[in-house]
Amino acid sequence: MSRFFIALVVFSLLFLVLEFYAFQALKTITKNKYVKIIWVLAALAIYINLFYTVYSTPRSAGQTVRFQLAAGFLLTFLIPKLVIVIMMFGEDAVRIVQKTVSYVSPGTTQPIPSRRLFVSQLALVLAAIPFTSFLYGIFQGKYNYKVLKYQLSFEDLPEAFDGFTITQISDIHSGSFTNSDKIQYGIDLINEQKSDLILFTGDIVNNKADEMDNWIDAFKNFEAPYGKFSILGNHDYGDYVDWASKEEKAKNFEAVKEVHPKIGFDLLLNENRIIEKDGQKIAIVGVENWGKGFNQAGDLEKASLGIEKKDFKILMSHDPSHWEYKVKNDDFNYHLTLSGHTHGLQMGIEIPGFFRWSPSQYVYKQWAGLYSEFGRFINVNRGFGYHAFPGRVGIWPEISVIELKKGPSNT
Incomplete structure (x- = not known):
């Protein structure tokens, strides 16, 4: 039996x-x-x-x-x-x-x-x-997009980046989409923020690259004067379906990576980019997926080659457990980490300033929103799309807007 x-x-x-x-x-x-x-x-x-x-x-x-x-x-x-x-x-x-x-x-x-x-x-x-x-x-709830704005202060932020704005989106999960008008509304809302930089923190598909075929024209219209950068999430590796062969899975993985430049994003695969403004710079570091109990392809050391400990660094890492187990205690000092992955389980109760609960909190210590330890921050984006459960109850799709300020840390 x-x-x-x-x-x-x-x-x-x-x-x-x-x-x-x-x-x-x-x-x-x-x-x-x-x-x-x-x-x-x-x-x-x-x-x-x-x-x-x-x-x-x-x-x-x-x-x-x-x-x-x-x-x-x-x-x-x-x-x-x-x-x-x-x-x-x-x-x-x-x-x-x-x-x-x-x-x-x-x-x-x-x-x-x-x-x-x-x-x-x-x-x-x-x-x-x-x-x-x-x-x-x-x-309706899965399209109830919320723009959440944060202002974070750092004493060692280069002066040229005082007031610099970043829009973070995560977990697009294009294979779940069914309503183009609603998705376009979310995309327009992202562009309305007029941020200097747009960062996408993984899971562009559920499993297969062709899930994005009908959405490339919509997602390629993001605007950000200092660039658009992205990383991979656990779903982008195709680990959750059966493939006819290893070659077919590898071919799909390459196709997933090729989607990013098609929509104008620079995909960071354990590497970094330098953003310059008025002769000063910050580093954008992007690792592949690293999760407790998931694919651990992320390599912080490799991704940080060429930058120095004193440099101001923004790390994109899909799974917040990476921050909990590896990043927050790293002496290299990653000032701000941007993650997603949890979706806040797409269901829960959030009353700002009073009460927050989701089953997700029993799995992830950092499950949604902004957290800080040791003077370092992580923002766990609740996700743009949805997966598994085709909706959202109390945990709404999120567009994070972070303004960097120079000054005493607000941890």
């Missing part, structure tokens, strides 16, 4: 238990058979669509738009039902305790039927919150 079959049986049983409990809540508040039939048919349609998509999609295709939608709608219906199950299970636990006490001591309090009705109604109301949030995230 294969592991896949065992896993399928286990998950199927879990889904059945979940559906059974959720259905009990529905039965408690309505006797309308048509509502119950629609509920059951909707659940069957979601599961059948997912299983059909999984079985009909070859591994060589990677995560197609169709697969993402199938998985997205599963989550949209599944997570609200988890809310229902948790509440109903709690009610059942209370009822069991009460019945046990009543059996041992006749005459004590019995379960109250009206309470179960109230709990069922409350569970459905609460479940509606993630349900509507996920639907919004799939149809």
Whole structure:
């Protein structure tokens, strides 16, 4: 018996238990058979669509738009039902305790039927919150672009670069795109920032170079007087699909790299570029992907050849775990690191200045936004595109704009 079959049986049983409990809540508040039939048919349609998509999609295709939608709608219906199950299970636990006490001591309090009705109604109301949030995230939230602006001060910033602006974008994931008008809106928003420099920190595709074919004309129109530079992300290596041969995978990797100059970006592969202004300079350092538990092709030493420790340095490194495990403690002093990768898991809650939460924080110490240690900064961009889940809930697509200032550090 294969592991896949065992896993399928286990998950199927879990889904059945979940559906059974959720259905009990529905039965408690309505006797309308048509509502119950629609509920059951909707659940069957979601599961059948997912299983059909999984079985009909070859591994060589990677995560197609169709697969993402199938998985997205599963989550949209599944997570609200988890809310229902948790509440109903709690009610059942209370009822069991009460019945046990009543059996041992006749005459004590019995379960109250009206309470179960109230709990069922409350569970459905609460479940509606993630349900509507996920639907919004799939149809609109993934295009809810946010421009986040930061001003960072450094004592050793060359005076000529006081007020220099950088726009950072990350995680385009062009293989997920479906709406050209919305994507063009995001691109126009990037150009509206009129930054001196545009830096892209990896994952231009999901897996294959041809995912960018229909988007090159749109993305080649970025404007920045001091240049546009980019690096690779973990998805750009084609590691998440099955290839017919190593040669085919290598050919795709070369094609991915060739996309960058087609859209006007200078791709940095463990190398650096010097930006000069009024006779002064800063260094842009770009490493290949380095991630804890991922491809570790990034080479800081090689990427920094030709620059000095005293030079002001901006490092582009796709995965923020690189900063945590290698960069922040490096004596060579990388002043500012720009990363992406996490997407903030594309779901969470962010109330600026008050509260931030995402499941991503249990995997990455630096999961979204600006962090500093030892006088060094990292900005983890939440990503321009989306992947796996075809939407965003509470963690919106981001365009980061960073203004460099000369002065006492604001760490």
